[in-house]
Amino acid sequence: MKIKQEFLGFNPIMWMGVVEDNDDPVKLGRLRVRIFGWHNGSPNEVDDEPGVKTNELPWAQVMQPVNSGPNSGVGGPLTGIQMGTWVMGIFLDGEIGREPLVMGSIPGIPMNTNPNPYDPEAAKNGGPPTEGFYDPTGVFPRPSENFEVTNEPDTNRLARNDKDFEHNIIEMKKSRKNTSARLSNGLPLEEPLLDSWEEFRSKYPHNKVLETVSGHLFEVDDTPQFERIHIHHKNGCYIEIGGACGQMNRIDKVVGDHFKMIDGNEYKSVHGDINVVGRHIQTLCKSNVIEAEGSITLKAPSIVIAGKLTGGSLGSTTGATTKIVDITGKVFDVKNGIVVTSTR
Numbered sequence: 001m002k003i004k005q006e007f008l009g010f011n012p013i014m015w016m017g018v019v020e021d022n023d024d025p026v027k028l029g030r031l032r033v034r035i036f037g038w039h040n041g042s043p044n045e046v047d048d049e050p051g052v053k054t055n056e057l058p059w060a061q062v063m064q065p066v067n068s069g070p071n072s073g074v075g076g077p078l079t080g081i082q083m084g085t086w087v088m089g090i091f092l093d094g095e096i097g098r099e100p101l102v103m104g105s106i107p108g109i110p111m112n113t114n115p116n117p118y119d120p121e122a123a124k125n126g127g128p129p130t131e132g133f134y135d136p137t138g139v140f141p142r143p144s145e146n147f148e149v150t151n152e153p154d155t156n157r158l159a160r161n162d163k164d165f166e167h168n169i170i171e172m173k174k175s176r177k178n179t180s181a182r183l184s185n186g187l188p189l190e191e192p193l194l195d196s197w198e199e200f201r202s203k204y205p206h207n208k209v210l211e212t213v214s215g216h217l218f219e220v221d222d223t224p225q226f227e228r229i230h231i232h233h234k235n236g237c238y239i240e241i242g243g244a245c246g247q248m249n250r251i252d253k254v255v256g257d258h259f260k261m262i263d264g265n266e267y268k269s270v271h272g273d274i275n276v277v278g279r280h281i282q283t284l285c286k287s288n289v290i291e292a293e294g295s296i297t298l299k300a301p302s303i304v305i306a307g308k309l310t311g312g313s314l315g316s317t318t319g320a321t322t323k324i325v326d327i328t329g330k331v332f333d334v335k336n337g338i339v340v341t342s343t344r
Helices: 168-175
Strands: 013-021 031-035 059-062 086-091 100-106 207-211 217-221 228-232 238-242 250-253 322-325 331-335 338-343
Touching (some): 031 086, 031 100
Parallel strands (some): 059 100
Antiparallel strands (some): 013 086, 086 100, 238 250, 331 338
């Protein structure tokens, strides 16, 4: 007869707890969790009960979803759970309680503020002498003007779109609206999405939002008649497809400079007009050929040609009479829009 022996997972015990450290020294995404009913709620001794500091909690492995499965650097991210997050898991070693495994996180509605003072290094030095079962660094739940400390769900504001809790990115986009650009005909060129962002139309539960600690945003929104994909950097750069800029449109905004490096060729197919607002300078390493099936029209108060005319002729449809001098000193006499003579 086979004799049963204990092994990891043979007699697991389920638990709930709060993450107090996510800075895994071996970078496996492990967490230190203070477990309800198992660990003292204070890092100091209370009523002859020994205290447990944050850096004395065992590291817990984190179960990954089957569509992530990191292996040799391939797979999804291992990090993401913030300190102060409630989690559920099991002890793989049963009542010994030294092999915790986190199986998932539990969102909620915080009812109390964090009693721990702000200290980014608190998790490393053992935690401040206040209370456990909270983020020892005093960051989460985050007390700021953009997020209520209590009585607000952990769900991202963009995903909820509650009128009483507007995400700060909405007002930020309105305040940074580009209205100074104008086309050559005097018409304004503005960010098209802002008209629709005046009434942000995402609806719960259709908008899937990922927001990082520093403020980067990734949205995949399936709200009917407002479907969109939105990537936003905290500095204001963003890409948005559909939604506020129109279901068939895309907008790219760069706050600083925009670099595009192409090792091969670049091809563009534009069936409408190409409008460029601003000073347009092209610096080419080799010769530049402009070909058109129809005419090429240059229209400006002043046209300067800096270069040597090696063949063909110059013409003006306005019938101008003037002189054009190229950089070699050659002078072209133009009469009624036709080059009639050229001299050195």
